[in-house]
Amino acid sequence: MSWVTIWSHAHRGFLSYGKTSGEIQLRFRPLTKARHIRLVFANEYGCAPLTISDVSFSSGNQKVELSSFYVQPGEIYSTEELMVEAENEIWQINFFAEQAVSGYGFTDSDFCGHPEKKGTINFCPGLLAIEADITAGNCILALGDSLTEGGAWTAPLQQRLRDEDWYLVNQGINGAQLLKNSSDRVTQDPREFFYGYAALTRLKNCLKSHRSVKVVILSMGINDLVFSSSTFANLQRGVEAIFTECDAHGIRLFVSTLTPFTGYPDVTPSKEATRLKINQWIQQRFGEQALDFAAPVSKNGVLKKEMDSGDHLHFNAIGGRAIVELINIESLKGG
Template sequence: MKISFATTAALIASIGIAAPVFAQQSAPQASGAHWVTSWATALQSIPQRDALPPLYRAPEVAGRTVRQIVYPTLGGDVARVRISNLYGRAPLVIQAMAIAPSAGGAAVSQAESVRVTFGGREAVSLPPGGELDSDPVRIGLKRGAPYAISSYMGAEQKMVAWHRVSSQVNYVSRPGDHVANPSSGAFVQRFTQYAWVTGLAVEAPGGQTIAAIGDSITDGMRSSLNENRRWPDALARRLAREQGAHLAVIDLGISGNRLLSDSPCYGEALERRFQRDALGHAGVRTAVLLIGINDINFQSMPPRAGLDCDYPHTQVNADDLIAGYRRVIAAAHARGVRLLGATITPAALPPEREAIRAKVNQWIRTSGQFDGVVDFDAALRDPADPLRLRREYDSGDHIHPSDTGYAAMANAIPLEAIAGK
C-alpha cells in the first residue's frame, strides 16, 4: 500500500515536532522527474514468539535514533528516501530523519547533513502495510560512497520487520533525538540488519536500475562485513567501469528465501514478493533471478521444535520450480521488465536433490523463456567435480561463495544482457 502526500499530511498532523537545524532543506518537487532506485533492500517479518533465539531478537528502538549505512550505486544531486511499514501491526512513527555522508562508524558529516521530510513535515506516521517516498532533498549523492540515514523513532515504536542479513553494521542510540548529532558517542548499540528504510532513489535522466533478486547467494551471506562484497555490489562496480554512469544495481536477496513457499524467518515466497520488492522500485528495467536451492533443500530438513524456520517443508520437484519461474517471468513481462534467469549454483547435494537442480538448470539454459541467461553454475563449479564449488570460490560451507566467488559471479554476467543491448 503506497500512501499519498495528502494522506500523509493528515496522518502526521498530530505528531509534528520542532525541526532541528540542518545545512540544507528539501528540494522542490521536480515536474516530470525521472527517478532511479540507487540502493534498496527487501524486508521480512521478524518471528513474534516468546523465547526467540538471539539471532531473531530485534533491538529496542522506541524513543531512540536508528542510524543505518547505505551505499548508493548511482549518483545524483537530488534524492528521496523510501520507508515501509510492511508487516507492521501498528503505525510506524518517525519523528525526524536526516541523511548525511558517513564519516566512519556511526559518525557523520554535520556540515552536509540534510533534513528529510514527508509531505513537508518532519514527522510521519505510516499505517501498517504502508510505504512512502520522502520529499526530494538536495544532497549530491556520490556513487559507492557511504551515507547514514538517521531516524528518530516514536516513543512506542517496535521493530517487527527487518532485512536480517545486511552484511553491514548499523547503530541504535541511547534514548533521545540524535538525528543531528554528528558524533558516534550516543550510538551505543550495533546491529546487522536494515529496518524501515527500503530504498534510496536519485533523479537521473536516462538512468535505469538492475534489480538482483533471490536468496542468500544474492543477499551476500558469508561475504565480508562492511565491505560490500556481494555479487550485486561487484556488478555495480563493474558496470560503473565498463558501462558509464547511468546504471544502478539494487540487492533484493533474502537469505533463506524460497521461490514457492513462505517461511516464518526467511520472508515471503519470491513469486509473491517479486512485484513489490523488484518491480515496485523506480527505474527497474532489468531483473536477475537466482532462486530455488532452498526449495530443493528445505523439503528434506527435519522439523524442529519451537522456531522452525524451514517450515513448511514443502515437497517440490523440477516441474514445480519451472512453473514458478514461468509465473515470475509473466509478472516481469507484464510490467515491461526484462528478466534474466540465473542457473542454481553447486551445493554438494545428494543425488535426488542434485537431479532437481540439474533439470532446472537445463530448462533455464535451453527453454528460451527468460530474456537472457546468467550461468552462475558454470562460473562457480569445480571443473574436476562439477557438483561442488571451486575451492577458491567456496566460503567454507560448500553452498555460499567467498568474496572471490561473488566477484566471479559478477564477472560472469554478460553485459549485453544486463544492460539491455
C-alpha cells in the first residue's frame, strides 16, 4: 500500500478580496474505495501562520475529530490517518480557518451540493488535497488555467480513470500564465497573486505536496498570448522548463495544443499565428505525448459554434467531452 493524492484544488492568493475567517463544510462524492485517507493543508501564498481548528471528517455514521494546528508559510501539513467507514457514503469535511489569504472558490466537480460557510468566507482556504492509502494507485496532475479549472475536460477524464486507481487532480487556475506570476492588479506580493504563480513554481510546489505523481498534463499558454503577447521563443522555453522538471522526477509530461481564441478581446492575427506555430512545435517536439486539444474543438481557426461557451475562447462541456474522446488512456497510463 502507498499514499496517493486522489483529489486536489489549486490555491491562489486573494488578499485584496479580504482575509478569510470562519467555518467551512465541504461535502464530497466518494472519491475512492480505499478505507484510509489523509487531509493535506497548505499555506502556499501566505506570509504568516494559518490557524486551522475544529477539524472533523465524517463518512456514514462515523465522525473523527482532529486537534487544531498551524500551517506555516510554505508548509504542507498532513493530518493523521482517517478511516472511511463505508463505500458510497458522502464524505464531509469541516474545519475553521483564521485569517487565510489563499485558497480557491467554492466550486469543484467533486463537491456534492453547495458547501456551507460561516463568517467572512469568500474562498475555501487551507485544504489543498486528499490522499488515500491505495495499492498501486497513481496520480495525474492537470496543470492549467481556466480551461482546466472549469472541469470541461478534467471531470469526464477523472471519471474514466478512477475505477482503475488513476487519479487525475485538477490544478487549474483561471487567468494563470505559463511564464509569470499573475494577478488582477500590479503587485509583487504573493498574497495578491489571484491568478497564481508561474507554471514552473506551481509544478514544483505540487511535487512537494502531491504523492505518487506519475504524469503531468500541461495545458497553458493561452493567457500568456492573449494578455502578455508572449513570443513563440518564450513559450517554447517555458514548456521546456516544465519538461526538465518533470524529467528530473521521472514523471512523464503530456502537453496540450492551445485551443482557438479568435474573436476574444485583444486577440490579433499575430497572436493567432503564434498559437498555430507553438501548436505545430508541441506536436513535433512531444509526438505521442502531445495532446491535440485544438483539433476536436476547431473549425476554420475558431471554436466550433456548438462548443463555444460564448466568448470564443472557453470551450463548453461538449468541447471538453470531445477532447477526452481523443485521449488515449492506455498511452496516458504508460501502457
